[in-house]
Amino acid sequence: MAEIQMALDSLDFDATMALAEQVAPYVDILEIGTPCIKYNGLKLVKALKAAHPDKKILVDLKTMDAGEYEATPFFEAGGDICTVLGASDEATMKGVIKAANANNSEAQIDLIGVEDKTAVAKQAAANGAHIIGVHTGLDAQAAGQTPFEDLTTITGLGLNVKVSVAGGINKDTIQSCVKAGAAIVVVGAAIYGAPSPAESAKELRALVDAA
Amino acid sequence: MAEIQMALDSLDFDATMALAEQVAPYVDILEIGTPCIKYNGLKLVKALKAAHPDKKILVDLKTMDAGEYEATPFFEAGGDICTVLGASDEATMKGVIKAANANNSEAQIDLIGVEDKTAVAKQAAANGAHIIGVHTGLDAQAAGQTPFEDLTTITGLGLNVKVSVAGGINKDTIQSCVKAGAAIVVVGAAIYGAPSPAESAKELRALVDAA
Numbered sequence: 525m526a527e528i529q530m531a532l533d534s535l536d537f538d539a540t541m542a543l544a545e546q547v548a549p550y551v552d553i554l555e556i557g558t559p560c561i562k563y564n565g566l567k568l569v570k571a572l573k574a575a576h577p578d579k580k581i582l583v584d585l586k587t588m589d590a591g592e593y594e595a596t597p598f599f600e601a602g603g604d605i606c607t608v609l610g611a612s613d614e615a616t617m618k619g620v621i622k623a624a625n626a627n628n629s630e631a632q633i634d635l636i637g638v639e640d641k642t643a644v645a646k647q648a649a650a651n652g653a654h655i656i657g658v659h660t661g662l663d664a665q666a667a668g669q670t671p672f673e674d675l676t677t678i679t680g681l682g683l684n685v686k687v688s689v690a691g692g693i694n695k696d697t698i699q700s701c702v703k704a705g706a707a708i709v710v711v712g713a714a715i716y717g718a719p720s721p722a723e724s725a726k727e728l729r730a731l732v733d734a735a
Numbered sequence: 736m737a738e739i740q741m742a743l744d745s746l747d748f749d750a751t752m753a754l755a756e757q758v759a760p761y762v763d764i765l766e767i768g769t770p771c772i773k774y775n776g777l778k779l780v781k782a783l784k785a786a787h788p789d790k791k792i793l794v795d796l797k798t799m800d801a802g803e804y805e806a807t808p809f810f811e812a813g814g815d816i817c818t819v820l821g822a823s824d825e826a827t828m829k830g831v832i833k834a835a836n837a838n839n840s841e842a843q844i845d846l847i848g849v850e851d852k853t854a855v856a857k858q859a860a861a862n863g864a865h866i867i868g869v870h871t872g873l874d875a876q877a878a879g880q881t882p883f884e885d886l887t888t889i890t891g892l893g894l895n896v897k898v899s900v901a902g903g904i905n906k907d908t909i910q911s912c913v914k915a916g917a918a919i920v921v922v923g924a925a926i927y928g929a930p931s932p933a934e935s936a937k938e939l940r941a942l943v944d945a946a
Contacts, residue, residue: 562773588847590873
């Protein structure tokens, strides 16, 4: 059964908490987006975990350096998953994996911007990463790019890690992501941009469960 | 005259403010390190700018996506310089440059983890970046790497941008960085790890001014 991850991309603390409240019944993972964590800081992790102890909290740190140092407090504050860039030094990725294991949590290697995604995915799996994130960023989406071809490539490697996919996924594409082997599908604008985020999340939940 | 940038790498809000107070008389730029901004959020930018209106504040966002969206509030809050990763999409870098220009501030392209540093530096300069950051990260420093060869390569390009250098710089290497053409030298551990951060900053100031 694939998990749904809701990307909380607002900057505002209260708006983020309110959106999480609306969609929580239908999603498995609440993601604090990168701009949101930089804007609000650690206290948002604590608040979101306190409000939703039954959900996984992903902190999209996109760590580029000082892996263990940067990620440790976010795991300790209640983050179940922290992300680290596949574009970072291997030692940085290892640092976040180490911090995750020390806190009985998970490290996700984000392949955004990585040229040789297959090589980094294999390296990450060998180093014990828990999740590989196939990810077309917002700026690349604006230029028309999608994550679907990369998803097939990465799941096709048959690595012993979960694969997550993000990048403009909506009701027309979410089932094909699950069928392509994604263990986690990330949805953002398709939910928070909908007239009713809760209704949209409910619809996506049904689609994922039926895929 | 080269500028000195002090990297505030603590996570603690009060410790960061206290260290800035100690070293401010001897440095030009106060840098909120990446782990520090993620931990504390936007309010630290406002507090640091309010306490030091005569200093430039660099927010080391290391932005990887959603450039304009992520950087804009940090410029608006008083950040004079925000960083964006050279490993990011060109559109992301352009977004941070746009946000900088809209706020009469500066965008720094951080070359950490970039394979073809010359190509990215040239592209960044052509896109109107204000500063190119030559940067050996903490995890790479731990593996024995230094930024000095890259500094010579990048300043040797003769691009119309300021070049900043970071990566374990101390009293033994700071003058050679200035002589190699660095407009900004970043110091972290050599100051905050010293018995007296203020004395160390004062000593480094004298070395830079005499270079």
